Amino acid sequence: MALEVKMDDLTELLKGVLEGAVMQILRHQPTYGYEIVRALNGAGFASVSEGTVYPILLRLEKKGCVNVEQVRSEMGPPRKVYTLNAAGEAALASFWQRWEFVSTRLQTIKEDNND
Amino acid sequence: MALEVKMDDLTELLKGVLEGAVMQILRHQPTYGYEIVRALNGAGFASVSEGTVYPILLRLEKKGCVNVEQVRSEMGPPRKVYTLNAAGEAALASFWQRWEFVSTRLQTIKEDNND
DNA sequence: TACTGGTACTCAGTAACACTAGGTAAAGGA
């Protein structure tokens, strides 16, 4: 049994973050939605489900950040394998830059207002 | 002139974060909306304006996280000074716990999927 | 008095995102 901390709702804090996480996963290796859900769950985002991930993938496709390819599977229906392209790499870099920005400023506020 | 980096829209990454930042500022010292806006701007969140902060303060009041007191000002209309109470301290602690959680998992995803 | 500018608060409407709760469908095994 894994170490489980009762964690409140993370929804708001995940806004914008999950898209970055998905892009990072895709940058490492092209893969498909169902697998990404399991990767996120395995990374600790236990409550993230398909209804969250598929819209993200559609969004990335619409923005032109990924290439899509239908691949037949031995087990179950065909998979849509997503690959991060050049535009996606740029979007990912932008994400990390913005994350770093927010993260740093928040830390500053914490330190400057710590008693 | 300050070091300015062209930073894209932070809106989504700020979801949930600003409420935490406001609580942290209030924990340090009771203060009022207008001043909080300037504190956030000074901390680097340059685009955060009154239309963002005042709804947060109303929300915190509705949730019972803050106490409010009308204080006359020498300059301009009376101020609504907010004080973080016990419930607010708990909410702030919960915020930092969730922030740490998301931050850590995201870092893990970055490292595990770095090439 | 009238005007100006800085201070301080409010609120209706918008956009974006995670999430819920369903649904469809393909393949293999009992």
Add this chain to the structure above:
DNA sequence: TCCTTTACCTAGTGTTACTGAGTACCAGTA
């Protein structure tokens, strides 16, 4: 044939930051 696992999709909901406009108080000045 039915069930499970795999794999994808989507309409609707709630929460949040943000925009833009408005109200109002006060001090100084002409």
